[in-house]
Amino acid sequence: MSNEAQVRADDRAHVFHSWAAQGRIDPLPIERAQGSYFWDYTGRRYLDFSSQLVNINIGHQHPRLVKAIQEQAAKLCTIQPAFANDKRGEAARMIAEVAPGPLNKVFFTNGGAEANENAIRMARLHTGRHKVLSTYRSYHGATATAITATGDPRRWPNEPVAIGVVHFWGPYPYRSPFYATTPEQETERALAHLRDTIVFEGPATVAAVLLETVVGTNGILVPPPGYLAGVRALCDEFGIVFIADEVMAGFGRCGEWFAVDHWGVVPDLITFAKGVNSGYLPLGGVVISDEIAETFRERPFPGGLTYSGHPLACASAVASMQIFKEEGIIEHARSLGEDVIGPGLAELAERHPSVGEVRGLGVFWAIELVRDSAGTPLVPFNAAGAASGPMNDVAAACKERGLWPFIHFNRVHVVPPCTTTAAEVREGLAILDGALTVADGFYAS
Structure with a gap:
């Protein structure tokens, strides 16, 4: 059995996961991580725009x-x-x-x-x-x-x-x-x-x-x-x-x-x-x-x-x-918010009608997605099952492009590590730009 297969088998057989119906999940096995990225066992790299659970502020594996x-x-x-x-x-x-x-x-x-x-x-x-x-x-x-x-x-x-x-x-x-x-x-x-x-x-x-x-x-x-x-x-x-x-x-x-x-x-x-x-x-x-x-x-x-x-x-x-x-990480996080993330998200909001609002500071931002000009949330409050489909599609589009997003209800949270470089943030925003076209597809103009 390959390493990935063993990890997946042990997880499915013996790990009881939080906040989940155990038979309806299929956790992705992760092999390693460094800085703002992590890799699965196939070698596929993901830019971590979730900081895992918004906690890897210093980045992965800081030496x-x-x-x-x-x-x-x-x-x-x-x-x-x-x-x-x-x-x-x-x-x-x-x-x-x-x-x-x-x-x-x-x-x-x-x-x-x-x-x-x-x-x-x-x-x-x-x-x-x-x-x-x-x-x-x-x-x-x-x-x-x-x-x-x-x-x-x-x-x-x-x-x-x-x-x-x-x-x-x-x-x-x-x-x-x-x-x-x-x-x-x-x-x-x-x-x-x-x-x-x-x-x-x-x-x-x-x-x-x-x-x-x-x-x-x-x-x-x-x-x-x-x-x-x-x-x-x-x-x-x-x-x-x-x-x-x-x-x-x-x-x-x-x-x-x-x-x-x-x-x-x-x-x-x-x-x-x-x-x-x-x-x-x-x-x-x-x-x-x-x-x-x-x-x-x-x-x-x-x-x-x-x-x-x-x-x-x-x-x-x-x-x-x-x-x-x-390493000036506090100052860097502040600068990322003011000079890169905030302006970058504002540009996305201009291009995508499904973006109702962007808000945040530092490396703590949210994109609120809507389905019409009245601001109706893209998915209902506490959506589950088929009702959460549009946001699942947005998340899938991000992952297919190598970005791991933080999704909650009708929002995509932009919360990379505080050590993420400006170039890495722009890489992630470019991927979000493409993924938001999926959300635009549900927008009723």
């Missing part, structure tokens, strides 16, 4: 990051979290140094879902309240409270799981739930809606507002001007903890260390994962304000993980942040 993991493995593979460890402390210090405002402590987790679980726990204990407000069109993870806080259909089959989560509408100017006609009006009405939600839920019962700074999988929804500052003000007014979920948006993805830096807003807690070490090893965490950390000075924090602050993972985070600084 310095691989070497740092190897060196740490030779020195100390693991030690439990109750001990102090050089790489754990160094990673925490480096994260605190780039975090905004007085956020100086880091609680390490194995990923983003656990980060959100623990941030919510901290907020509830700090305030003595139990409710958490989060938006529709959000994703916060697949563990109990995180999936309850999630505002997309992945929550539905998991209900009921946790209590105390209330959903509200966040801003989305292109499809405004508030019938706003300008970004400023969207901000004003979205903040009024959040205030009403807090008031009618009872401010004394609300522990936290949990927001993806820039909504990720559910649309790359960049908050309109003044919105995050308004949320911060509401949280201050009612004594509510502001949790910024930067699992996807942080560590260069939006052209800053943390996406909140675009708006100069300081949350009380920031959750992170993915880009902190580009998923080379499982790692996430919560960056904690001094005020909330003080709550647990004499009071034990009732949470922990066997692999919290795992030395191998923390060594990879230290190396990754050093590479980001020394």
Whole structure:
């Protein structure tokens, strides 16, 4: 049996895949990856415009990051979290140094879902309240409270799981739930809606507002001007903890260390994962304000993980942040968004009637596809089966041309590694240009 055949056989016989009906999938075996590309066993190369799950910010197989993991493995593979460890402390210090405002402590987790679980726990204990407000069109993870806080259909089959989560509408100017006609009006009405939600839920019962700074999988929804500052003000007014979920948006993805830096807003807690070490090893965490950390000075924090602050993972985070600084990756990501991706997508929108809107920043962009001038989505919300056919066709057209896309509902997300070159981005945009003719075929002029 060939290598590819063995990989495929073992996968089909023994691997249980996430978010999938097991008998209806046929995962592509991947042999290797480097930089912005990966290869299957036939030697076919794909430009990774998905960054896998929007986490390979530093690119595949960065040699310095691989070497740092190897060196740490030779020195100390693991030690439990109750001990102090050089790489754990160094990673925490480096994260605190780039975090905004007085956020100086880091609680390490194995990923983003656990980060959100623990941030919510901290907020509830700090305030003595139990409710958490989060938006529709959000994703916060697949563990109990995180999936309850999630505002997309992945929550539905998991209900009921946790209590105390209330959903509200966040801003989305292109499809405004508030019938706003300008970004400023969207901000004003979205903040009024959040205030009403807090008031009618009872401010004394609300522990936290949990927001993806820039909504990720559910649309790359960049908050309109003044919105995050308004949320911060509401949280201050009612004594509510502001949790910024930067699992996807942080560590260069939006052209800053943390996406909140675009708006100069300081949350009380920031959750992170993915880009902190580009998923080379499982790692996430919560960056904690001094005020909330003080709550647990004499009071034990009732949470922990066997692999919290795992030395191998923390060594990879230290190396990754050093590479980001020394190779100018934050600045490069910002430049790609401003000079290459943004203008390139605007050109595609001019050429393809099926493109309703493009939006984003850094290397975090979405193309929203529509089927008519009224902006009807190319496929319905939560489309499955035959209803999702047009988007499946667009994805297939990308893959046939050597581009691996990130597709969700009626959108193609343009989210390559932060290290992708301008030439590679243009290569990917040229492939998208061809694939979008498939979407145009469903457009009713």
